[in-house]
Amino acid sequence: MTIPKAELHLHIEGTLEPELAFALAERNGVTLPYASADELRRAYAFDDLQSFLDLYYALMAVLRTERDFADLADAYLARAAAQGVRHAEIFFDPQAHTARGVPIGTVVEGLARALDGSRERHGVSTRLIMCFLRDESAASAMETFEAARPHLHRIAAVGLDSAEVGHPPVTFREVYDAAAAAGLRRVAHAGEEGPPAYVWEALDVLGVDRIDHGIRSMEDPELVARLARDQVPLTVCPLSNVRLRCVAALDEHPLPAMLDAGLLVTVNSDDPAYFGGYAGDNFDALRDALALDEDTVRRLARNSFRAAFLDGEEHLRARYLAEVDAYVF
Ligand code: HPA
């Protein structure tokens, strides 16, 4: 569906399509343990978050130079634009690259090269969100934040991702405080596989502006009331939730109940190369599985721009919202 929308939950490393992975492997002299892009694609069957993350981190071996990161981001922006994305807030995982000897400057400046040309090339405005890996230590997160300081003018927010269960938000209080002091917005994955308690912590300890996923919030009525009262945006990723078996099937997805509860829900693709679709594909799949009516689809698209970090560019937010209102199905 090409209704204008913002994508607010998108891991750039999760946009690495098998064909691009093989092209970058060849360019960089990296050998992948798969014979072809098709064989690689057949490996995309996951039991849970960890089984996905194992493959996701392994494939990053092909990303080595600024040009690689620029090519990856440019390919994503072209696909996103074709599916109606007008604004994209893009996660990246610096520790997954610095651990392999790729400097953080290579990652940020490579991504920035593609993002800087995005409005002209693709008609998509962008933000960059730097995520800390929650299965690494608080000290590693702080070290990463310090290493990123020369690049903070390119970064709008910090986030928290990777294996959730057993890695509560509270561990990262200090680095989130440092990010806030540096004027950055804050988000965190919470309530994807982890319990509602992690969503409370992300809100009350890390001071996040949005919750990524948050689907398990529905198990805690008090939390639902809090999220509704404060209109905390939730960046929900329907195809991801099914592929990682957080939700049994799309027609059992809690999204309609979340909307009924008055939550500020948005629809996003998470890792589209792995989970079967980009932002518009997620809208299509949801509409088909749950028989969403046009008003609901328009509400979801409006929510995405309401929740975007477009502070300082309110004219853009207003323009995008007007585009949603004018959209003819
Ligand atoms: N959850 C946590 N970490 C991630 C994800 C996700 O869905 N995708 C990429 N890193």
Ligand code: ZN
């Ligand atoms: Zn995610």
